[in-house]
Amino acid sequence: MTDLATADRPIAAESTFYNAVVSRRVDLTESLAFVWVRYTGEPVAFEPGQYLTIGVESNGKLVQRPYSVASSARETTEGYEFYVRLVTGGLFTPLLWRLDVGHDMSMKGPKGKFVLEPDDDRTHVFISSGTGIAPFISMMKTLLADGTPRPAVVLHGASYQHDLGYRELLEEWESDATYPVRYVPTVSRPGTSENEAWPGRVGRVEAIVADVFEEYALDPDNSIAYICGNPDMIATVDQLLLRRGYPAEQVKKELYWPKGKEPRAAGVTTPQP
Numbered sequence: 001m002t003d004l005a006t007a008d009r010p011i012a013a014e015s016t017f018y019n020a021v022v023s024r025r026v027d028l029t030e031s032l033a034f035v036w037v038r039y040t041g042e043p044v045a046f047e048p049g050q051y052l053t054i055g056v057e058s059n060g061k062l063v064q065r066p067y068s069v070a071s072s073a074r075e076t077t078e079g080y081e082f083y084v085r086l087v088t089g090g091l092f093t094p095l096l097w098r099l100d101v102g103h104d105m106s107m108k109g110p111k112g113k114f115v116l117e118p119d120d121d122r123t124h125v126f127i128s129s130g131t132g133i134a135p136f137i138s139m140m141k142t143l144l145a146d147g148t149p150r151p152a153v154v155l156h157g158a159s160y161q162h163d164l165g166y167r168e169l170l171e172e173w174e175s176d177a178t179y180p181v182r183y184v185p186t187v188s189r190p191g192t193s194e195n196e197a198w199p200g201r202v203g204r205v206e207a208i209v210a211d212v213f214e215e216y217a218l219d220p221d222n223s224i225a226y227i228c229g230n231p232d233m234i235a236t237v238d239q240l241l242l243r244r245g246y247p248a249e250q251v252k253k254e255l256y257w258p259k260g261k262e263p264r265a266a267g268v269t270t271p272q273p
């Protein structure tokens with residue numbers, strides 16, 4: 001494996017690109033983290049579902065990538081929260097993993113059209129794999145802050161139960177009815193020691209979609225679907241929903257990387273969702 005997170009990839013402490021700072025970081029696992037980045041100047045408003053592009057300077061070049069905001073659009077003082085996976089052999093995330101809180105960064109945006117439809121009281125079916133749950137957390141936190149939560153069913157797939165970011169929050173919202181949400185997590189590697197005693201559904205998220213739509217009586221008249229995460233999952237779920245009669249404009253999609261694309265560094269494997 002090529003270790004790109006080494007001395008031949010220095011991170012500039014100062015740069016004319018920098019206009020933001022890492023304000024907080026919480027690690028969920030070795031390769032999943034919640035990272036907050038704050039503009040050093042005034043915060044910029046965003047719509048939940050949009051993304052910002054963050055980066056650092058290395059060897060005179062700005063290395064940057066887009067990330068969906070996971071935090072509420074109504075709370076920007078601490079910075080924007082991102083839920084990020086470390087991609088082994090990736091160009092940017094190994095650099096991000098080396099940054100301490102307080103390190104300067106570049107940040108641009110917001111951008112993106114993966115946003116909520118206005119005044120839509122249908123059930124929102126949020127389908128995601130891995131870190132693709134981030135924009136849905138922002139949407140629900142913002143709706144909650146506005147006092148206008150919309151009924152939601154959240155399907156979230158991960159390899160292991162410890163990779164299910166925001167599980168606690170969603171379970172709490174569901175159990176105390178803070179938010180009218182049904183949370184449906186699934187793990188794709190049952191039978192492993194990490195998933196021992198897992199009480200929930202098993203299989204990739206695309207494999208549970210049909211069952212969940214049946215169980216919750218979701219149809220094109222009463223619901224709208226938003227899908228985010230890895231491109232193969234999105235393509236599969238999109239086709240499935242079109243076959244169930246959803247018009248194309250009622251299935252909204254955000255791809256985290258183009259279909260069929262592998263990490264750029266040589267000799268690395270694409271991580272599982």
Ligand SMILES: Cc1cc2nc3c(=O)[nH]c(=O)nc-3n(C[C@H](O)[C@H](O)[C@H](O)COP(=O)(O)OP(=O)(O)OC[C@H]3O[C@@H](n4cnc5c(N)ncnc54)[C@H](O)[C@@H]3O)c2cc1C
Nearest residue numbers: 065066067068084085090091092093131256257261262263
């Ligand atoms: C609009 C948008 C929003 C995004 N939001 C997020 C987000 O909230 N959280 C997040 O972790 N990523 C997000 N991404 C992906 C992110 O921009 C980077 O592509 C990712 O962090 C890898 O960057 P890298 O430079 O380390 O890898 P690169 O050198 O760019 O290699 C990228 C390759 O790694 C693989 N890959 C990329 N992302 C992942 C992933 N999350 N899991 C597994 N394999 C992956 C793909 O094969 C991809 O082609 C988003 C992408 C887009 C376009």
